[in-house]
Amino acid sequence: xxxxxxxxxxxxxxxxxxxxxxxxxPPFGNPTNPVHNEVSEYYLSNTQAETGVQNVVAAIITDYRxxxxxxxxxxxxxxIAGLLAVLRS
Numbered sequence: 489x490x491x492x493x494x495x496x497x498x499x500x501x502x503x504x505x506x507x508x509x510x511x512x513x514p515p516f517g518n519p520t521n522p523v524h525n526e527v528s529e530y531y532l533s534n535t536q537a538e539t540g541v542q543n544v545v546a547a548i549i550t551d552y553r554x555x556x557x558x559x560x561x562x563x564x565x566x567x568i569a570g571l572l573a574v575l576r577s
Contacts, residue, residue, distance in 0.1 A: 514521045531548055542548040549557055 516557045531552065532544060535547045536542065539547045539551045541551070
């Protein structure tokens with residue numbers, strides 16, 4: 489009985505935390521939102537001159553965010569190796 493009460497209290501606390509986080513989000517469509525910063529404009533206007541690549545998305549993934557992409561690939565390959573190790577045994 490105590491275990492169920494602790495689980496319910498934990499879930500309620502997580503739910504309240506999620507509600508508080510969502511309330512702090514900026515309003516949808518507001519031009520001052522962080523997503524509308526100058527980084528995307530910089531990428532679009534300077535990618536071809538700096539990288540010589542026509543595909544802006546490929547240039548961002550490989551040139552500007554290379555280490556981030558390498559980290560993501562490392563995590564994915566580690567997860568796949570762990571999954572294969574578990575499934576083989």
